[in-house]
Amino acid sequence: MKIIRYVLYDILRSRMIIGYTAFLLLISAALFATETNSSKSVLNLLNIVLIIVPLVSVIFTTIHYYNSYQFIELMLAQPIERIKLLICEFAGVILSLSAAFLIGIGIPVLIFSADGAGISLLLSGVLLTFIFSSIAFWVAAVTQDKAKGIGVALMLWFYFSLIYDFLILFLMFTFSDYPLEKAMLGFTALNPIDLGRVFVMLQMDVSAMMGYTGAIYKQFFGSALGMSFAFGVMILWAVVPLYFAIRVFKKKDF
């Protein structure tokens, strides 16, 4: 597990993480400074976090993987297990991305709005970092070509942050005569970004604005059981792609 030190060393030297931290700090400072109602700032912050965190996680992870290819090749000829090597790479990436998030968003939130909504925003952001890094690792392990890998990873981000919601809206309009509220709960679980959103929204009392569906959400996710369900599904979203990434990586030829 000594390798993780070299992975972190390599990541910190690229300065991308420092830029990301500074960017997040700037956004949260700006939002808390311009808005007197701190829970409104958290809501605005949530909307930005839900776009930025998955995007940066996906891009950073794929670029890091392809840039570490030489390092990985070098390590594979040494007495180091493949699984350990991949886990160290993964741990290095999520540790640095989460640290950037917790400094850039976490510190301002804890200072200005350390309530349930604020805390769940932080938890949700860290989980999304974990999830999208894990998906990006899978994509990178499968795709040999760097440009293609980054492209596929970006497409997935685009799908989860935009296309999926369009599909759901389309579905709701088409089947508006049927009671879809229960099904919506299921559909939410299929998109980690939606899960992250619901996770925070329900702590904010804005779910009342979400109509009947919102009420069902509130009824289900508002409970301890609902929260742990959302949390559990997000963990699954993080672990399952990582598992597939490891499986692919174990059989890969270098």
Next chain:
Amino acid sequence: MIDIQNISKRFGKLQALDSVTATFNEGQAVSLIGPNGSGKTTLIKSLLGMVIPDSGTLRFKGIDVTTSSDYRSDIGYMPQIGRYPDNMRISQIFDMMIDLRKKHGSKLDEELLNAFDLKKQFDKPMRTLSGGTIQKVSACLAFLFDPSVLVLDEPTAGLDPVASEILKAKVLKEKNKGKLILMTSHILSDLEDMTTDVMYLQDGKLQFFKPVEALKAATNETRLARAIAAVMTEGVRFQMNGHIKNLPQVPNLRQVETKI
């Protein structure tokens, strides 16, 4: 020491290894020879667990190489094209490898490092190095931990004559200590003094695996380079007849020499 049983590997349409079986023992210096793309590097990478064979087993001192990674602490590997993190300096690469591989109480073999005078260039980042210097780094790393097996893929390619001689002397020295050496090279004269056995691969198939003396006797040649070249030209001609028609036959070695 190394026991290869029927390993096969296919990359898409290319059959890189086709049911290769061989056993290597201590004190042997095996030269892996064959045309480009004959599966030499694939065989070496399978031994290191970098390429995973489709079928067959590969045992290192009795341990199946797919089940463990520890066995690699006993192998020094010099890749054909050494690839190192661009932004690390030579010294950082060495420090890292020592940190990851050095066992407590064991000594480092810095003989090559000193012979190449590599410490002078320790501050240079890897990306600024010439191909030859990268080869020197690879060579030093392969010998650094005094492993009992040395796997050298095209060790002298890209090295200047002085460095090449230094490396050859080092290989010879380690061979005489009774280590197992496995190497590939197209520069046959480089293999002359170092080889005890020749393993010839073509299209992924093991054509023969014989002691040098037996090979020389079979081809009626006194020098290893000529004995192997004789075998290789035969192989090339065979391929041509099989696939490309209306091309003049590849002349054999003697004809080439008289023309020149």
